[in-house]
Amino acid sequence: MRRYGKHTDEDDIRTRPGRRNTRPRTNIRPKHEDAAEGMVLTVDRGRLTCLVEDRIVMAMKARELGRKAAVVGDRVALVGDMSGKKDTLARIVRIEERTSLLRRTADDDDPYERVVVANADQLAIVTALADPEPRPRLIDRCLVAAFDGGLEPLLVMTKSDLAPPDKLLELYGALDIPYVVTSREELAAGGAADRVREQLTGRVTAFVGHSGVGKTTLVNALVPEERRRTTGHVNAVTGRGRHTTTSALALPLAGAGAEAAAGGWVIDTPGVRSFGLAHIDPSRVIHAFPDLEPGTEGCPRACSHDEPDCALDDWVTQGHADPARLYSLRRLLATRERTEGD
DSSP states (O other): OOOOGGGOOGGGOOOOTTOOOOOOOOSOOOOOTTOEEEEEEEEETTEEEEEETTEEEEEEEOGGGTTOOOOTTOEEEEEEOOSOOTTOOEEEEEEOOOSOEEEEESSTTOOOEEEEEESOSEEEEEEESSSSOOOHHHHHHHHHHHHHHTOEEEEEEEOTTTSOSHHHHHHHGGGTOOEEEOOHHHHHHTHHHHHHHHHHTTSEEEEEOOTTSSHHHHHHHHSHHHHHHHHHHHHHHHSOOGGGTSSOEEEESSSSTHHHHHHOEEEEOOOOSOOBOTTOOHHHHGGGOTTTGGGGGGSOTTOOSSSTTOTHHHHHHTTSSOHHHHHHHHHHHHTTTSOTTO
8 A cells, every 4th residue: 555645655656767867957168267268170970179288189069058059260169189199179268359250151041150260360262373263252241241340351362374463453452451462383393482471470361253364273272281281180989081172270380389370371161153142231331431431321221332322422422431442342242232243
């Protein structure tokens, strides 16, 4: 006979077989104040290669981060096994605040934006002067993404032995973008890489360009030893060498660890066929034009800066800015409405 009330003892308590002992859920999460600091070098199917001091550590995202994803360039906090030994795995428990974001969508109708790189200082847009022909619309789109994300652009023109850079330089002259012109012979001899390296020292630079422009060849010339060291470690863990072509990869210009931070970082991104701008807000792009931005105070709400009531026309007419600068701004903003072949 079962007894209840004050006469109940442990023999009278029945538990359902296999039932887990659950505890009340809580929103309180550990602060992980003793977590190690690291930088994400590359991401491969849920496994993240991170630099922690002078060691390469494999990690995975902690469940507590939810849907928030870490990307190449992210500064992260890690716990767990930080030895960097084979078959060890740490956990990323925090993604630090980002200073910049390079984002794109698959096309202009795709509402889902993809974060390509975080915390880069500048975007090196690599374009060939011939074979293949330059694609100004793609360059414009990359410039808009750079201005929107807080990156400074750098134009790297390759294969100058096949065509002169004058036409392209004239097109972007009003934007005052720093540039480097290289040839195939210079790249083979090492001189071109040295000139590009001068623009990268002490900075985190993401490289972008479509297939055939020589982007990966240039990156290999800049950091040959570091690419082999990093991808070799990744291959030993994953058994694949996908990072050289299909995912972004961060490489130190010189040395490793703290020395690398002083030398600068190169982030090689996969070749792009298109650069969607569905996520771009024109009000952020204007920040890259400090000579024009004050003139927008008289613009109507949600002004596209290319309509009859735009106050920038009067601003330029009054001599506050060069008309070529306004033309360049409007050309860049118009790339959201045009295909790259237009």
